[in-house]
Amino acid sequence: MGEGQEPLVVVDNLTFTYPAIDGRPLPGVPPMVKDMNLKMYPGQCSLLLGANGAGKTTLLKILGGKHMIPQAAVKVMGEPPFHSTGLTMSGDLAYIGGSWQRDVAFAGYNVPLQGDFSAEKMIHGIQGTDAARRDEIMEMLDINPNWRMNQVSDGQRRRVQLCVGLLKPYKVLLLDEITVDLDVLGRADLLTWLQKDAKTRGACILYATHIFDGLEGWAESIAFVSRGKLQFHRSTKDFPEIKAEGLLHLVEKWLRVEQKIRLEELAKNPSEKKTRDQFANNNGWGAGTLNSTLAQPKGPDGESLAFNPLNHSSNAVLRG
Numbered sequence: 021m022g023e024g025q026e027p028l029v030v031v032d033n034l035t036f037t038y039p040a041i042d043g044r045p046l047p048g049v050p051p052m053v054k055d056m057n058l059k060m061y062p063g064q065c066s067l068l069l070g071a072n073g074a075g076k077t078t079l080l081k082i083l084g085g086k087h088m089i090p091q092a093a094v095k096v097m098g099e100p101p102f103h104s105t106g107l108t109m110s111g112d113l114a115y116i117g118g119s120w121q122r123d124v125a126f127a128g129y130n131v132p133l134q135g136d137f138s139a140e141k142m143i144h145g146i147q148g149t150d151a152a153r154r155d156e157i158m159e160m161l162d163i164n165p166n167w168r169m170n171q172v173s174d175g176q177r178r179r180v181q182l183c184v185g186l187l188k189p190y191k192v193l194l195l196d197e198i199t200v201d202l203d204v205l206g207r208a209d210l211l212t213w214l215q216k217d218a219k220t221r222g223a224c225i226l227y228a229t230h231i232f233d234g235l236e237g238w239a240e241s242i243a244f245v246s247r248g249k250l251q252f253h254r255s256t257k258d259f260p261e262i263k264a265e266g267l268l269h270l271v272e273k274w275l276r277v278e279q280k281i282r283l284e285e286l287a288k289n290p291s292e293k294k295t296r297d298q299f300a301n302n303n304g305w306g307a308g309t310l311n312s313t314l315a316q317p318k319g320p321d322g323e324s325l326a327f328n329p330l331n332h333s334s335n336a337v338l339r340g
């Protein structure tokens with residue numbers, strides 16, 4: 021991968037620990053990301069895979085400059101993404117993820133969006149963009165410029181959000197499960213366009229997803245994370261099973277192995293549960309609230325896993 025080319029992204033021995041709510045690391049809590057190394061090259065489309073809570077969003081946010089880390093640990097186009105704000109301002113580094121929509125015209129949590137404006141107005145409001153690229157993206161996403169933004173469906177809103185996010189010709193694009201609301205055609209057209217866009221302009225894309233339909237021929241490489249570690253980042257050519265069995269089956273096998281290891285580790289080291297409990301209670305939620313509102317998977321001993329990464333992951337499902 022990338023022989024003779026300068027990498028666009030270099031992750032060099034990255035270790036990262038989430039701070040507690042007082043901003044300081046909690047003593048005894050293991051790092052969320054450990055000794056991670058990764059390179060991404062021009063034209064490369066990669067999948068970032070792993071179980072819920074494995075650390076995909078954390079990694080993407082670090083690469084996207086949303087968490088402060090030592091400058092030498094991550095370089096995007098030769099610059100540290102947190103410290104070099106120009107990377108995101110210029111659009112060279114783009115992150116589109118779950119929390120991304122809140123960055124656009126965000127007036128505050130629980131503040132209803134008041135106003136009636138069109139998709140066209142929203143998209144044309146982004147300054148310094150190329151009209152031909154804008155029209156191409158609008159056509160690819162099948163956006164009706166007359167959609168009223170206060171009346172659109174979730175999928176239509178997602179299309180407009182994606183359009184806004186892709187308008188600037190990024191060099192490094194980080195995607196965190198952005199296709200959940202799209203219909204089959206919308207997703208297929210988007211993936212085809214992204215691949216072509218990255219290849220023609222020498223950009224790279226790292227895409228975290230749990231939806232594998234139609235991805236078999238899309239990615240050049242797969243980065244698989246579990247328990248905060250990058251287990252491998254390998255060319256898809258190394259996995260002939262993808263063609264034979266499909267990506268879903270292959271990933272399911274990896275996830276089953278990881279699940280077994282994780283459960284065995286927890287069974288062997290119950291103190292891990294205790295440390296993690298303490299961590300959960302300092303996670304910005306009221307003590308006890310988090311655990312009481314989340315499903316509690318069982319460990320091998322039949323006991324509830326007080327700490328399962330699923331509970332705290334960004335995709336965790338809240339139960340009433």
Ligand SMILES: Nc1ncnc2c1ncn2[C@@H]1O[C@H](COP(=O)(O)OP(=O)(O)OP(=O)(O)O)[C@@H](O)[C@H]1O
Nearest residue numbers: 038071072073074075076077078329332333334335
């Ligand atoms: N702000 C935070 N503070 C403390 N811990 C966090 C924070 N955000 C995430 N974590 C922890 O980091 C771990 C990895 O979470 P992350 O969101 O990166 O997982 P993920 O692989 O993206 O999962 P998913 O597939 O569910 O989106 C989880 O165990 C979670 O509890």
